[in-house]
Amino acid sequence: MSTPLLQVEDLAKHFAVKKGFLRPTSHVKAVDGVSFSLERGSTLGLVGESGCGKSTTGRLLMRLLSPTSGRILLDGTDVAGLKGRELQEFRRRVQMVFQNPSSSLNPRQTVGSAIAAPLHAQGVSPKEGMKSRVASLMDRVGLRPEHYNRFPHEFSGGQKQRVGIARALALDPDIVICDEPVSALDVSVQAQVINLLQDIQADTGISYVFIAHDLSVVKHFADDVAVMYLGKIMELGSRDDVFGRPVHPYTQSLLSSVPSPDPDADRSGRIRLTGDLPHPSNPPSGCVFRTRCPLRPLLSEEKQQMCMQNAPSGAVACHHPSDAAEFAARTPQERTLHAHP
Known part of the structure; x- marks a missing residue:
């Protein structure tokens, strides 16, 4: 090679x-x-x-x-x-x-x-x-x-x-x-x-x-x-994979925000991030995206602790890629209904 x-x-x-x-x-x-x-x-x-x-x-x-x-x-x-x-x-x-x-x-x-x-x-x-x-x-x-x-x-x-x-x-x-x-x-x-x-x-x-x-x-x-x-790579892959099958919640939110030329297009599936971007001098512990991650409220307490304590690595910097894929497939109403207390 x-x-x-x-x-x-x-x-x-x-x-x-x-x-x-x-x-x-x-x-x-x-x-x-x-x-x-x-x-x-x-x-x-x-x-x-x-x-x-x-x-x-x-x-x-x-x-x-x-x-x-x-x-x-x-x-x-x-x-x-x-x-x-x-x-x-x-x-x-x-x-x-x-x-x-x-x-x-x-x-x-x-x-x-x-x-x-x-x-x-x-x-x-x-x-x-x-x-x-x-x-x-x-x-x-x-x-x-x-x-x-x-x-x-x-x-x-x-x-x-x-x-x-x-x-x-x-x-x-x-x-x-x-x-x-x-x-x-x-x-x-x-x-x-x-x-x-x-x-x-x-x-x-x-x-x-x-x-x-x-x-x-x-x-x-x-x-x-x-x-x-925030100074780290969240997802790395071929163009077709990243744009066609995004895995990381941040990639999913970025792609959902791309404007559509169709004025009648359905925008209900847009994933909106909450909160402000943390300052690079004081990034969050563990997963740097966890403070704005739309998937995190849907996770169990044990999985949320994992996000706080350990920094993910690999081509997709997410501890729970399967949960992220399921999250992206849900409607906005389903995301709200399934939010973990």
């Missing part, structure tokens, strides 16, 4: 927060024990609500942040301790497309210079010449040759994101981490950018880690999906 291109093992990032004089320092557990793998030529979708740790995970994979613990393996080599030339080579193989195309481009730098920047940083001198290489990248992402000497403010949001994609592709990377690359764009432009990314993958065999909160985009684009909540 071949080694995955990228393996992430029990990855964690905790940020120290000073509370003041004579008060103890707390730690925000932005990412807490995340594990997954990425095969060559495939796309992993990383989804979850705001503040769940998706973007922090992406920055850890890119080595823009150093992990508190855990391992990131690229072709079986741990990249956490890389320095100097080895780190430079890693950055050539792993690139990133940022969420906001306007803030990720230097307003004083022409588009041609921005796309050529990674090549200059790595000391790469293309055989065909720098300008020809940049022109080829611009053509690949749908930008015209006359755009070469223009500045970012002269472009639309979709065009700026195309510049960001061209810049990420400049070094022919193995992996591109896409941090919500279409969330700031109009819906019609989103489709164009997603189709562009898919065409590039079909042509080059590149792999993507696609971070998003829009489930419809992930369903269209990803091969595998990891659902995050």
Whole structure:
């Protein structure tokens, strides 16, 4: 069996927060024990609500942040301790497309210079010449040759994101981490950018880690999906399994909240979460989702204690997946009637 291109093992990032004089320092557990793998030529979708740790995970994979613990393996080599030339080579193989195309481009730098920047940083001198290489990248992402000497403010949001994609592709990377690359764009432009990314993958065999909160985009684009909540992965599986047969109550609630284009659609089956999202500096004991879990009131006292005392693990981070499947099949009235006292 071949080694995955990228393996992430029990990855964690905790940020120290000073509370003041004579008060103890707390730690925000932005990412807490995340594990997954990425095969060559495939796309992993990383989804979850705001503040769940998706973007922090992406920055850890890119080595823009150093992990508190855990391992990131690229072709079986741990990249956490890389320095100097080895780190430079890693950055050539792993690139990133940022969420906001306007803030990720230097307003004083022409588009041609921005796309050529990674090549200059790595000391790469293309055989065909720098300008020809940049022109080829611009053509690949749908930008015209006359755009070469223009500045970012002269472009639309979709065009700026195309510049960001061209810049990420400049070094022919193995992996591109896409941090919500279409969330700031109009819906019609989103489709164009997603189709562009898919065409590039079909042509080059590149792999993507696609971070998003829009489930419809992930369903269209990803091969595998990891659902995050409060720094942990709640459910990990193929796209068909996660979207077609969700097991974890959090995944079920996320999917039930996806808007329907049909104004007459029945919305009674929507699973609504109660309570506020706990702060990452003080997550609940045991299962981090237990304070908002719609399944928990239906469980016996013994099962509820299990949720409080032990942290679940595995592809589905739930102590009671069979109960969750039964819960999802019930009507809203049945969920209320079967609530455990």
